[in-house]
Amino acid sequence: MKYSASKENYLKTIYHLQNEQNIVTTNALAAALQAKPASITEMLKKLKAEKLLIYERYKGVRLNNEGKKVAIQIIRKHRLWEYFLVRKLQFGWNEVHEVAEELEHITSKKLIDKLDAFLDFPVTDPHGDPIPDRFGKFNNVRQISLLDLAVNKPAKVSGVTSQTTDMLELLTHKNIHIGTRLEVRKKFPFDNSLELKIKNQVPITVSEQVAKNILVHDE
Amino acid sequence: MKYSASKENYLKTIYHLQNEQNIVTTNALAAALQAKPASITEMLKKLKAEKLLIYERYKGVRLNNEGKKVAIQIIRKHRLWEYFLVRKLQFGWNEVHEVAEELEHITSKKLIDKLDAFLDFPVTDPHGDPIPDRFGKFNNVRQISLLDLAVNKPAKVSGVTSQTTDMLELLTHKNIHIGTRLEVRKKFPFDNSLELKIKNQVPITVSEQVAKNILVHDE
DNA sequence: TTATTTTTTTAGGTTTACCTAAAATAAAAT
DNA sequence: ATTTTATTTTAGGTAAACCTAAAAAAATAA
Numbered sequence: 001m002k003y004s005a006s007k008e009n010y011l012k013t014i015y016h017l018q019n020e021q022n023i024v025t026t027n028a029l030a031a032a033l034q035a036k037p038a039s040i041t042e043m044l045k046k047l048k049a050e051k052l053l054i055y056e057r058y059k060g061v062r063l064n065n066e067g068k069k070v071a072i073q074i075i076r077k078h079r080l081w082e083y084f085l086v087r088k089l090q091f092g093w094n095e096v097h098e099v100a101e102e103l104e105h106i107t108s109k110k111l112i113d114k115l116d117a118f119l120d121f122p123v124t125d126p127h128g129d130p131i132p133d134r135f136g137k138f139n140n141v142r143q144i145s146l147l148d149l150a151v152n153k154p155a156k157v158s159g160v161t162s163q164t165t166d167m168l169e170l171l172t173h174k175n176i177h178i179g180t181r182l183e184v185r186k187k188f189p190f191d192n193s194l195e196l197k198i199k200n201q202v203p204i205t206v207s208e209q210v211a212k213n214i215l216v217h218d219e
Numbered sequence: 220m221k222y223s224a225s226k227e228n229y230l231k232t233i234y235h236l237q238n239e240q241n242i243v244t245t246n247a248l249a250a251a252l253q254a255k256p257a258s259i260t261e262m263l264k265k266l267k268a269e270k271l272l273i274y275e276r277y278k279g280v281r282l283n284n285e286g287k288k289v290a291i292q293i294i295r296k297h298r299l300w301e302y303f304l305v306r307k308l309q310f311g312w313n314e315v316h317e318v319a320e321e322l323e324h325i326t327s328k329k330l331i332d333k334l335d336a337f338l339d340f341p342v343t344d345p346h347g348d349p350i351p352d353r354f355g356k357f358n359n360v361r362q363i364s365l366l367d368l369a370v371n372k373p374a375k376v377s378g379v380t381s382q383t384t385d386m387l388e389l390l391t392h393k394n395i396h397i398g399t400r401l402e403v404r405k406k407f408p409f410d411n412s413l414e415l416k417i418k419n420q421v422p423i424t425v426s427e428q429v430a431k432n433i434l435v436h437d438e
Numbered sequence: 439t440t441a442t443t444t445t446t447t448t449a450g451g452t453t454t455a456c457c458t459a460a461a462a463t464a465a466a467a468t
Numbered sequence: 469a470t471t472t473t474a475t476t477t478t479a480g481g482t483a484a485a486c487c488t489a490a491a492a493a494a495a496t497a498a
Contacts, residue, residue: 006455026476039456041477046454058463058476089333099327106325108318114308225485245446258486260447265484277446277493440498447492454484462477468470 003050005105008074009033010043011052012104014063015071023060069136076132077112078104079125084115086126093126122161124215146184146194146206146214154183155216167213174204176214222269224324227293228252229262230271231323233282234290242279288355295351296331297323298344303334305345312345341380343434365403365413365425365433373402374435386432393423395433 003011013032017024026044030037041057048055052067063071081103085091091099106112113134116122125131128144143158157180160167171177175198185203186195192208206214222230232251236243245263249256260276267274271286282290300322304310310318325331332353335341344350347363362377376399379386390396394417404422405414411427425433 004454027474035455036457037476038458038478043455085330089330089337091329091333099325099330102325102327106318106321108321110310111304111308111318114310118308223484246444254485255487256446257448257488262485442495442497444495445493447490449490450488452485452487454486455482456484457482458480460477460479462475464475465473467472 002107003070007043007047008070008105010047011063011067011071012074012078014053014061015068015075018062023062025060029061072132072136072138074104076136077106079129079131080112080115080119080122082125082127083119083122083131087119087122096126120161123159124161141217143215143217146211146216147192147208149184149216151184151187153218154181155218156181157214158217159215161213161215167210170210171214174206175201182216221326222289226262226266227289227324229266230282230286230290231293231297233272233280234287234294237281242281244279248280291351291355291357293323295355296325298348298350299331299334299338299341301344301346302338302341302350306338306341315345339380342378343380360436362434362436365430365435366411366427368403368435370403370406372437373400374437375400376433377436378434380432380434386429389429390433393425394420401435 010029010033013029014024017028017032021028026037026040029035029040033040044053044055044061047053047067051064052070053061053063055061078100081100082093082096085096085099086093116134121133122131123139124143124145128142128148130138130140130143132138139158141158145161146155146157149155157176157178159178160171176182180198182196182198184194185197188194192211193205194208194211195203195205197203229248229252232248233243236247236251240247245256245259248254248259252259263272263274263280266272266286270283271289272280272282274280297319300319301312301315304315304318305312335353340352341350342358343362343364347361347367349357349359349362351357358377360377364380365374365376368374376395376397378397379390395401399417401415401417403413404416407413411430412424413427413430414422414424416422
């Protein structure tokens, strides 16, 4: 159950590509991994021997259940580290990817579960992509922070990243719950606060700090 | 200025060994790195070609200034990560070494400086070893937490790991400063609090939390 | 000082993950 | 249905970091 960083990158990349292409070609992998097709073929044979994917020559590749399981754990690590870098170390969300590419290959399971707990079990990374939990389960809908929602675009609250009692108390008071439909009426650049409209209610204002922690998705 | 994890381990290990042995032998390195002497010789030739150490066949090895500089940066990373694991992720101080062995090879300079800031610039790792600063400077005296000081052993306060104003206010009030000579009179296992004796003063008591953050060294 | 033992190096392999160039297969075009 | 083009694979090579076995140098003992 321990794979080289290179193998982990192959599994992760195949996972991402097969969500768009269903069957993943050698050339697509070569482009994504910045390697030559010959190298891809070679590695696919090794990964097949390790029973991580379904591959037959000239016919492309797909992960099997075991391969998916491994890929999802790497994605979990990547996204948790990204979240850590942005929320705790004050990195910009656009500068964390490369560092997370390295951190995702640290092997300790205990480390990643403790990191998860330290971060309060976040469900979305700084780019809005879902973070799989310890068991590999995650929301398939792409969530974004309320802060990044376009003005006048209807959305539905799908979660909060910080589950402190203070935060939950505030949300209850403002009548915001999981499933609440709302839209942003106005953004105030001065303090990044937002004016929100919830159906049948008077408009309310939330601070940047609060908006940052509310996750929404389309419709 | 970028070296493989393996090369970094060689430099780090030579650094540690030459603090005891002055000249480091091939066999000593082989034992420390769990590799065969032949592999050591091979790598030493490479590191010499990269101008990181002074090496002549059959005559042992020493780091030059550049090699030391690199080694210290790796040690800095190792100890900062250990501190992070213990203080933020609640690892036991005895179970962090292996994980830090992996984390120390993450390359981002920005990451390590931001981590340092996030941790409030600690000067000692959980084992009492000094943490080099951004420029590679560090105290050579081995500091330990007051919590780990033996009863009736005279010691001198050399630093505090948490520099919050609350902590500093408490220390000022109890008359504890950098340089204060003191000894532990009694340890209360019930709450891990300590009774301290400072010369010409009445004995005082400090909690586990406070003692943990006070660093002392011998004499 | 010469012989023996220990340490270190050299010479030649192995594995991993890349590469290039040529061959095989599949897909597209005439 | 061939031919042409594109994709994929095979064959053989390289660099890094390890290995074993044998040779060379240094240290120790007789």
